[in-house]
Amino acid sequence: MKRLPFLLPSDPEAPFPPGDRALSEPDGLLAVGGDLGPARLLNAYRSGVFPWPSEGYPLLWWCPDPRTVFRTDGVRLASKFRRGLRRSAWTVRADTAFEAVIGACAAAPRPGQDGTWIVPEMIEAYTRMHRLGHAHSVEVFDGEALVGGIYGIAIGRMFYGESMFSAVSGGSKAALAALARRLHGWGWPLLDAQVENPHLASLGAEAMPRARFLERAGELAALPGFEPGPWTGRFGTMAAAELAESLPAPGG
Template sequence: MRRLPFLLPPDPAAPFPPGEQALREPDGLLAVGGDFRPERLLNAYRHGIFPWPSDGYPLLWWCPDPRTVFRTDAVRLASKFRRGLRRSDWVVRADTAFEQVIAACAQAPRPGQDGTWINDELREAYVGMHRLGHAHSIEVYDGTTLVGGLYGIAIGRMFFGESMYSARPGGSKVAIAALARHLHAWGWPLLDGQVENPHLLSLGAVSMPRTQFLAEVERLTALPGFAPAPWTAHFGDYPARALADPAVDDEPRAGA
């Protein structure tokens, strides 16, 4: 008899089942129902679980095995791309255009996908999480023009990436590389990429067994990080050309 995913009760404080109980087919489906209230979202991420809505279904919650992650000291940029960055005037900032970034991620075309999981309800919820200081955006600017970015959730010393986009070639690469460099400098070793795709793999993402990932999430989310608030001052104006040399000693300082 095929096992069904767990049905979440209405109480947003209700616990999720352990991630190890997620289905094998479809891989990682753990629970259905519930809502996007901040208490439930934070509870989910603290346990390595994320929402991934699908039209025509109740809200779906996932914990796939294996998990796609970045070691924050191991994001790769191709040498040709890095050479081009030496002449770049792009600047990377944080939390200056969250709503623009999540809207752009929702509109970005994705190979093999018809439409987007970033529906209006999800966008409203994550904008709310941003206003509470839990969700953050990383923006890449050419002058005053956004050319790429990403957004995600931060808890403790763990960053859970949600989506990224490029308005110009390489925009998302610069966003994730700059984020990883900051996270590494702050002592945050992992960046969650959720589910494998060729773009993430090309940037150095690796697969981690779910049991190991969940143990790391439990440890890292319990560590002291930044208080919930915008990261604009922590990030500063970070020049994309600083990413041209992976060995350069230009690590940002928290609070700088």
């Protein structure tokens, strides 16, 4: 087995190996060790790398090939769901319930998975990133009840999605669609979704060759973006019903 680089916790600014050096089996495993401090995480995402812990192993860092992405004008919602959104009273906000969103993502059951990679250390690290203004959540509410959400990291004009959840059917779809709509309006064309699954594919996710992803995401991350801080005011309050009119149905 190819020997993986080991990252020292004492050197959070150390560069990551190039993504094309990642293993093909398991797909995308690039390095081990290090820490989840802000400097390391920002360095990782700028390099197209993300942490994905596994119980019993040192911290693992990944850069899979291909990479799953959404074009922010390409999220697709089924016609039946769109009809339901037109009658919905749901509203969507940003950065008003980050800890609730990441906690719900950690607790959400994942088909085919035993447990979660969103372990307490990950929750602590991304909550810290949120407080520093780098991690953001988009939240869907029915009145004051949180029914869905998504969170991730923003660098430059690139958004790196981490996880999403639904407490009510369709909550995560509405959160993803609302995030994509805002990003598209801001001139952010790409949303990283990391690893393919059938649910993401049904919503319009695409497989992008790793080399192309690293080139494009690197370009976007280097562009001027927003100053670190909450997106609450910038995002505003969106009526979920608006999403029924602004996104194509599958095949549309």
